[in-house]
Every structure is written in structure tokens, then in C-alpha cells.
Amino acid sequence: MSIPRPKPERFRLRRTMMFMNAQKPGLIKDAYIYGADSIMLDLEDAVAENQKDSARFSLYHALKEIDYGNTEVIVRINGLDTPHWKEDIRVCVAGGCDGIRIAKTESAHDVQVVDAAVTEAEKEFGVEVGRTLLMAALESPKGVLNAVEICQASPRLFGVALSGGDYRKCMQVKVIPGGIEMLFARGFMLNAARAAGIQCFDTVFTNLNDDEGFRAEVKQNVEMGFDGKSLINPKQIQIVHEMLAPTQKEIAEAEKIVRAFREHASEGVGVFTLDNGKMIDIAFVPGAERVIKLAKASGIYEGDL
Amino acid sequence: MKNAVGREIPKEALAVELKNGRKYEPYHGKGYRDGKYIKKAGPTSRIYQKPQESKLLPSIRDAIIATGLKDGMTVSFHHHFRDGDYIVNMVMKEIVDLGIKDITIAASSLGSAHDPIADYIEQGIVTGIQTSGIRGRMGDVVSHGKLKTPAILRSHGGRVRAIEEGDVHIDVAFIGAPTSDEYGNARAVGGKSDCGVLGYPVVDSEYADKVVVITDTLVPYPNFPPSIHGINVDYVVKVDEIGNPKKIASAAARMTQNPRDLMMAENTAKVMAATPWFKDGFSFQTGAGGPSLAVNRFLEPLMDEKGIKMAWAIGGITGPICELQRKGKVGKIIDVQDFDVAAIEDIRTNPNHFEMTASEYANPANKGAFVNKLDFVVLAALEVDIDFNVNVITGSDGVLRGAPGGHPDTAEGAKCCVIVTPLTRGRMATICEHVVTVTTPGDCVDVVVTDYGTAVNPARKDIIEALDKAGIKHVPIKELQEKAYSLVGKPDDLQWKDKVVAILEARDGTILDVVREIKPYEN
Structure with missing residues (x-):
């Protein structure tokens, strides 16, 4: 019996993406219980070179047999410089995953090569063409500098993510509290993503014993405008969700904007002022709607919008 | 005859003779003997009127003979x-x-x-x-x-x-x-x-x-x-x-790093914090198993957030609760048994860590044991069924391999009894239709926290209301059981012979369930 999955939504909420080894049945059998928005089944670094085929096998059956419900299922495939990526894509598409994370993306061309292979696989396995989403991981200075073209490379692409481990190696820097070593990469990638209208995700935080450091980094992510973060341990999930949750004040303001806009729109008015004197037009509405969506996902919304 | 938890109690079990001639009754529901009286049975005790230097005997054998x-x-x-x-x-x-x-x-x-x-x-x-x-x-x-x-x-x-x-x-x-x-x-x-x-x-x-x-x-x-x-x-x-x-004093119980256990522990702490009893001066007992033990760690930030302290903790004691007390967050520890070196070390030196007897701890027939004043207890289970009955004694093969311990005592006594258990263990559904043996009756169990969700006993409308108010999701326990069966399948029924091999007494001395002789499984 194969579990049907709904058509992936390109711009859904993706606050948390949790990595796990696609080869470990104990991990992937019910990875959704921890409440991450997306899980990232890894065929790349977590899997030894001589285990790639068995990992694909376990991944395929997981995708077919396990009901992941509302949790998005993304697969990280091996890099384009390896002999594995084409077969990885075939398994992802045949199994029906929601999206593919392209490792070590360095150019728009990389994304387009994967896009073409995905299309081919979709045709091969009778999957609706265009169903499978993509995201690109930037892991090198070259990838970061080409973020602008990468972010615009494919209609399948929903976002870009930074991969700090490799990037720091290339830059010959180590992890610095406060993230000065990543400032440019984060800032530039965010700009490229926003310019292209796609999502943007920050890299993993690997010291599991440093709760304070993790919270500081998530706080910075939120302040910089990231949509979400890659994670390596379930215990990080709730922290990100809590820190991304809007405040009650923000929720109230967002509600006011959405309601007022709807009322005024039905009366044919496009610009109006709220009771606090703030001028509102249609440009404010998507932001307000996003706040309400986040509040709902965070389980703190009590209104009826 | 069926008892209050729907178990058939056979005549041969009800006919088992007790020393005082008391007749066994089937379980009638919680609090059944409250307000009734017992006549205590004193021992026949030898008089030692003459001066005596020592009661020492050279060997166990000599002592047996002397008795x-x-x-x-x-x-x-x-x-x-x-x-x-x-x-x-x-x-x-x-x-x-x-x-x-x-x-x-x-x-x-x-x-x-x-x-x-x-x-x-x-x-x-x-x-x-x-x-x-x-x-x-x-x-x-x-x-x-x-x-x-x-x-x-x-x-x-x-x-x-x-x-x-x-x-x-x-x-x-x-x-x-x-x-x-x-x-x-x-x-x-x-x-x-x-x-x-x-x-x-x-x-x-x-x-x-x-x-x-x-x-x-x-x-x-x-x-x-x-x-x-x-x-x-x-x-x-x-x-x-x-x-x-x-083996008497095991190494200090280590906090689990298993993300599943940690998640269940955190959710348990959140459930506790959402109830009206989570206020300054509350009392608490938890077990020594992975997720139960880890609840200690998640309670602390919730207590800090609310600015409250625990008045007392009881039970089998482990290091983590002693540690919490050292931080000034627990008034007194009242201890019936020590599970690790840290707890043993603590009672030697800590003036607010006291020893108590099993009667003070949990006896339903004295004039009020500690469990009667307990706010929260967090317990593990081998199985929980859709009527909230818990089994901690028989394995999935029907063989005796556990202990009710203080489980039924604290469950009946505490205002809020939380069971924390993974939905499945290996191929076995922990949340099932009918537990093999009822060791703690469902009318004493209030909340079940699993890795797949939390269920509240429908009889506890007050707890349901508190969780709803706090925005804590919960589902009917039937849903958890169905999820478990969808993952690992519905187990075949165990096969038994007629002979009753064990009687499960409720804490008030009525019969909760019986265990029969196991029959080798046949297809």
C-alpha cells in the first residue's frame, strides 16, 4: 500500500528543516512526531560512499509506506560532481518526495541540470510534471556570489539555504559567536532570495550542548529575516518555533490590518488609516497574513481569521 | 463475576483463603473502602524481661532454628x-x-x-x-x-x-x-x-x-x-x-539524551504546568525511567517562569530531584527508597531529605499516607488500554516480569496522574485495546503522554479544560491506539490455560485482575 501525498505547496511555512540519515529506519520511520515543518532525509554526507544504494532503497520505501501527514519531506541528494545524483533524483521522484535539496549549488546551470533530470524522472514515473520542488544549498563563496542567478533559476525553486560547514572551510574561518564570519553570506543570500521572491534558510547550529548560543543564533536569524533554519536535533525544533512566533501585540496589529483591509476593499477603498494613525495599503496585507499564519502554526492564535 | 474495570474474576480466585478469613471481593472502583474500618492484626511477640547482653547468633542457620x-x-x-x-x-x-x-x-x-x-x-x-x-x-x-x-x-x-x-x-x-x-x-x-x-x-x-x-x-x-x-x-x-x-546503589541515573524521551518528558512537564495544581507549594513524584526522570529537568524552567517552588517530593528518589532541591526549588524530599548513588549520598548529608516508611508513603488503610496529598505523579507503563487501564506486570508474551510498586498507590492518591510511554516498543503497541493484565485501574489514570500525542481520561473534565485553555493538543486515546495498530498491527490474543497463577490485588485488597497459566502460542 502506498501513501498518497498531497501536491507540494511551493510557499508553505518552513520554519524548521530537520536533517536525518535516510539510511536509518529508526530515525525516518516517524520523524514527523517532533513537529518540524520539513524533514530533510539525507542521501549525501550522512551516508557512507559504499552505502548509497541501500540508503536509496530505505528512502524509497519510507516515502511509499510512511504517512508523514502534513510534514514536508525533502531529500538532500548527492552533489553534481558525484556519480550518484541522477539515481538519487529517480528515487526521489519515484517515491514521491515533496522536494529535493541540491547540495553544493554554484550556478543557475546547476539548478537547471537538476530541474531537467527531475522533469525526465517525472515523465518516467508518471508523476505530474512540475510537482517536485527544488531548493538550492549554497556551500561555497562561488555559490554565495552567484545567489542572484541561482535564486531565479527555476520555477520549481522555493528557496535557498546556506551550508555553513563547507562555506566556512572555503573562507578559512571558524564558528564565531555573533556570526561575523557569516554576515556577508547571510545578508547577500537573503537579498538574492527576497529579490527573486523565494524563501531563505540559515545553516545548522552544531553544538548541541550550547543552548544559549543556539538561541542567540536563532534570534539573529529572525532579526535578519530568515524564513527558517536547518536543524540536526529534534530538541532544537520547539526553540525555533517559539522564537519565530509573533507576539500577541503583533498578532493583534496583523488582525486589525487584515480586517480593516477587507472591510475597506469591499467598499472600494484602497488606502486608509488605522486608529493608531498608521497608514495602510495593500502592501501591508501579505505581511499581516504571514503573521497570522505563523501564529496559527505556533498554536497561539485564538482569533477567527 | 466482572469487576469495575471489566475483568472477569473467576470463583477460584475469589475463593483464595486469606489468613484472617477476610473474603476476597472484586474491584469496586477507586476509593471503595474509604471510611470503613480495619482491626489491625498484631504479632505474637516474645517477652524479654531479663537483662540480655546481645541478640547475636553465629549464623543464619542458627537464627532460623531459634525462630x-x-x-x-x-x-x-x-x-x-x-x-x-x-x-x-x-x-x-x-x-x-x-x-x-x-x-x-x-x-x-x-x-x-x-x-x-x-x-x-x-x-x-x-x-x-x-x-x-x-x-x-x-x-x-x-x-x-x-x-x-x-x-x-x-x-x-x-x-x-x-x-x-x-x-x-x-x-x-x-x-x-x-x-x-x-x-x-x-x-x-x-x-x-x-x-x-x-x-x-x-x-x-x-x-x-x-x-x-x-x-x-x-x-x-x-x-x-x-x-x-x-x-x-x-x-x-x-x-x-x-x-x-x-548493584545496590547503581551509578547516578543519567539523564536520557534520546530525543523521543526528551520530547515526551517536555510535553509531560507542559501538561503539568497547564493544570491548576501547578502552583507554589505543589508536590510531585516521578519514576526513575528515561522519560519520567527527564521530567525533572523540564519542570525547572516552567517553575522559574511561574516563580513557584515545589514543597515536597516523594517516592523512589534519584539524583535529579536532589539536585533540584540543592538549587532551592524543592522544600523537602521524603524518601521510601533510593535508586542511585546520588540519592544515597544526599540523604546522608541533606537535613531536608527524610526517610519514611512504606505505610507513610502509600498505605491506603492508615489515616492518610503521603500519596493522599500528592499533586502530581508521573509514571511509566508497559501497556495502557483505551479505558486507561495500565499494565506494568505482564509482558507481551503474558509472562510475569514486572512490579506494580507504588504505581497504583500514587495513581489513586495523586490529583493528576500522568503516564508517559512511547506509542510502540519494537513490534508491540503500548497503547492497546485491552491490556494483558490490569495493574493500575483506569479510573485512577488521568493523562497519557506518548510520542504521538497526549490523551486525557474523559472522566477528568477539569484537566481537559485546563489543557484546552493552555492550547495543549490532546486526542481521544482510541486515536492513539488506532495509530499504534496502524504502525505495528493488531496483536493476536494471548493463549491461556485455565489455572490462575497470580492474583492482582488492588491496593484496597479487592481483586483487580488475575493472571492465568500461559499456553505456548499456537496458530
Whole structure:
């Protein structure tokens, strides 16, 4: 019996993406219980070179047999410089995953090569063409500098993510509290993503014993405008969700904007002022709607919008 | 006859004879005997009027002879030495060597250290077992119908009640003690095999006709303040070793790093924090297992957030609660048993860490045990069914391998009883349609927290309301059971023979369930 999955939504909420080894049945059998928005089944670094085929096998059956419900299922495939990526894509598409994370993306061309292979696989396995989403991981200075073209490379692409481990190696820097070593990469990638209208995700935080450091980094992510973060341990999930949750004040303001806009729109008015004197037009509405969506996902919304 | 948890209690179980002539009744629901009276059954105690220098005897064998132990009598033991216990096996070997037979063992608990007793059961020398825990080979032989009479399994509180009420009469109590003087004043602290407290055998010392203290560390008289008072002790024996200290005091219980356990622990703490009892001065007990233990860690930030402290913690005590107390977040620790070195170390030095007896802890028939004032208890389970009944005694193969311990006592007493368990273990559904054996009745269980969601007993509308108000999601328990079966399948029913091999007493002495002889599985 194969579990049907709904058509992936390109711009859904993706606050948390949790990595796990696609080869470990104990991990992937019910990875959704921890409440991450997306899980990232890894065929790349977590899997030894001589285990790639068995990992694909376990991944395929997981995708077919396990009901992941509302949790998005993304697969990280091996890099384009390896002999594995084409077969990885075939398994992802045949199994029906929601999206593919392209490792070590360095150019728009990389994304387009994967896009073409995905299309081919979709045709091969009778999957609706265009169903499978993509995201690109930037892991090198070259990838970061080409973020602008990468972010615009494919209609399948929903976002870009930074991969700090490799990037720091290339830059010959180590992890610095406060993230000065990543400032440019984060800032530039965010700009490229926003310019292209796609999502943007920050890299993993690997010291599991440093709760304070993790919270500081998530706080910075939120302040910089990231949509979400890659994670390596379930215990990080709730922290990100809590820190991304809007405040009650923000929720109230967002509600006011959405309601007022709807009322005024039905009366044919496009610009109006709220009771606090703030001028509102249609440009404010998507932001307000996003706040309400986040509040709902965070389980703190009590209104009826 | 069906009892209040829907279990068929056969006539042969109801007909089992208790020492005081009390007739067994099926379980009637929680609080059934509240307000009724018992007449306590006192021991026949020898008068020692003349001056006496010492109660020391040279060997266990001499002590057995001195007590006048005969065929058909009942002997008792405690389980403070856990898997490191040498006392039960040493004493039973001497009893058997003396040719005494038809013995009933009435222990506070028995464990895997006591495998040799299985042989005495098979040989027909031990004919009765009354205990909380039964495991290993002993569980196996009893489940295969080798014990002459049905084993009687009781909670810690239920055992004290049964002894005080006279359901069971102890002829000779053998009490292992880390230190004793020559008059039998015995303490848990000091010596080679420090176990922290001696809360369980106090009732044995007060209700047995003859009491023998066995120690490996004799100390000068008077060994005060004692847990076991010399005035209740007939004889003292010094042996080389009462147990294996490494297995008596296990290394400090380590906090689990398993993300699944941590998640369940965090959700349990959140459930607690959402209820009205989570306020300054609350009381708490938790188990020593992975997720239960980890609840301690998640409680702390929630207490800080609300600016509240715990007034007291009870139970089997482990390091983490002592640590919380050192941070000033727990008023008093009241301790019936120590599970790790950290707890044992703590009670030696901490003036706000006290020893209590099993009766003070959990006895339903005294004038108010600690459990009656408990706000929260967090417990584990082998199985929970859709009526919230819990099984902690029989495995998925139907064989006895657990202990009710304080589970039913704290569950009935506490205002909010939370069971924390993964939805499945290997191929087995933990949340099931019907537990193999009911050891804690569902009317005492309030919340079940699993890795797949939380369920609240529909009878607890107040808790449902509190969780809804706090935005904590919960689902009907049936949904959890269906999810479990969808993952691992519905297990075939176990196959049993007719013979009743064990009676599960509710803490008030009614019958909750029976365990029958297991039949090898046939397709």
C-alpha cells in the first residue's frame, strides 16, 4: 500500500528543516512526531560512499509506506560532481518526495541540470510534471556570489539555504559567536532570495550542548529575516518555533490590518488609516497574513481569521 | 463475576483463603473502602524481661532454628538491595537445607537477583509468593503454573495494608541491614552496602512474630537513630556480605539524551504546568525511567517562569530531584527508597531529605499516607488500554516480569496522574485495546503522554479544560491506539490455560485482575 501525498505547496511555512540519515529506519520511520515543518532525509554526507544504494532503497520505501501527514519531506541528494545524483533524483521522484535539496549549488546551470533530470524522472514515473520542488544549498563563496542567478533559476525553486560547514572551510574561518564570519553570506543570500521572491534558510547550529548560543543564533536569524533554519536535533525544533512566533501585540496589529483591509476593499477603498494613525495599503496585507499564519502554526492564535 | 474495570474474576480466585478469613471481593472502583474500618492484626511477640547482653547468633542457620520456623510458615524480605541482594537467596538456601518446606515468601519485592527461588518453586518447597515484583526465572515458572498456590501481587501500599489487616501473617521476617548493633537497631546508612533508607521492612518488623536482622557491619550499641528498632528484633546475625554494593546503589541515573524521551518528558512537564495544581507549594513524584526522570529537568524552567517552588517530593528518589532541591526549588524530599548513588549520598548529608516508611508513603488503610496529598505523579507503563487501564506486570508474551510498586498507590492518591510511554516498543503497541493484565485501574489514570500525542481520561473534565485553555493538543486515546495498530498491527490474543497463577490485588485488597497459566502460542 502506498501513501498518497498531497501536491507540494511551493510557499508553505518552513520554519524548521530537520536533517536525518535516510539510511536509518529508526530515525525516518516517524520523524514527523517532533513537529518540524520539513524533514530533510539525507542521501549525501550522512551516508557512507559504499552505502548509497541501500540508503536509496530505505528512502524509497519510507516515502511509499510512511504517512508523514502534513510534514514536508525533502531529500538532500548527492552533489553534481558525484556519480550518484541522477539515481538519487529517480528515487526521489519515484517515491514521491515533496522536494529535493541540491547540495553544493554554484550556478543557475546547476539548478537547471537538476530541474531537467527531475522533469525526465517525472515523465518516467508518471508523476505530474512540475510537482517536485527544488531548493538550492549554497556551500561555497562561488555559490554565495552567484545567489542572484541561482535564486531565479527555476520555477520549481522555493528557496535557498546556506551550508555553513563547507562555506566556512572555503573562507578559512571558524564558528564565531555573533556570526561575523557569516554576515556577508547571510545578508547577500537573503537579498538574492527576497529579490527573486523565494524563501531563505540559515545553516545548522552544531553544538548541541550550547543552548544559549543556539538561541542567540536563532534570534539573529529572525532579526535578519530568515524564513527558517536547518536543524540536526529534534530538541532544537520547539526553540525555533517559539522564537519565530509573533507576539500577541503583533498578532493583534496583523488582525486589525487584515480586517480593516477587507472591510475597506469591499467598499472600494484602497488606502486608509488605522486608529493608531498608521497608514495602510495593500502592501501591508501579505505581511499581516504571514503573521497570522505563523501564529496559527505556533498554536497561539485564538482569533477567527 | 466482572469487576469495575471489566475483568472477569473467576470463583477460584475469589475463593483464595486469606489468613484472617477476610473474603476476597472484586474491584469496586477507586476509593471503595474509604471510611470503613480495619482491626489491625498484631504479632505474637516474645517477652524479654531479663537483662540480655546481645541478640547475636553465629549464623543464619542458627537464627532460623531459634525462630522456630516450621513447615507451612511465611517468611518475609525487603527489596532495598535491589539487584544486588544476597539476603533472600542465603536465607532460603538455609531453610531448604534444614528440610523445612511449604514456605510462603512475602517480600516487598523480588527481582532478577532471586532466580534460585525458581528452583524451590519447581521442587514444591516454596508454595506461596506474595510480592510486588516478580521477574526473571521466578516470573517464568509461576507463569507456567509451577507454584502451588496463586501468587498474590500487591502494590507497596497494598502490602502494608495486607500485613496490618492480617490478610497475610509473617511468621519470621528476615531484614537485611547495612548496619546494626547487637540489639538489632538497624540503619540504612554506613556499612559496606549503604542503601540510603529502609522504609519497606518497617511494617515487617512491627507485624512479624519473629524478626531477624542480618548485617555485614556491626556497629556499637546504640545504632541511632534506627530505621528498624531493636525493640522489634529477636535476633541479629552478622554475615560477610549482605549484597553487591555496585548493584545496590547503581551509578547516578543519567539523564536520557534520546530525543523521543526528551520530547515526551517536555510535553509531560507542559501538561503539568497547564493544570491548576501547578502552583507554589505543589508536590510531585516521578519514576526513575528515561522519560519520567527527564521530567525533572523540564519542570525547572516552567517553575522559574511561574516563580513557584515545589514543597515536597516523594517516592523512589534519584539524583535529579536532589539536585533540584540543592538549587532551592524543592522544600523537602521524603524518601521510601533510593535508586542511585546520588540519592544515597544526599540523604546522608541533606537535613531536608527524610526517610519514611512504606505505610507513610502509600498505605491506603492508615489515616492518610503521603500519596493522599500528592499533586502530581508521573509514571511509566508497559501497556495502557483505551479505558486507561495500565499494565506494568505482564509482558507481551503474558509472562510475569514486572512490579506494580507504588504505581497504583500514587495513581489513586495523586490529583493528576500522568503516564508517559512511547506509542510502540519494537513490534508491540503500548497503547492497546485491552491490556494483558490490569495493574493500575483506569479510573485512577488521568493523562497519557506518548510520542504521538497526549490523551486525557474523559472522566477528568477539569484537566481537559485546563489543557484546552493552555492550547495543549490532546486526542481521544482510541486515536492513539488506532495509530499504534496502524504502525505495528493488531496483536493476536494471548493463549491461556485455565489455572490462575497470580492474583492482582488492588491496593484496597479487592481483586483487580488475575493472571492465568500461559499456553505456548499456537496458530
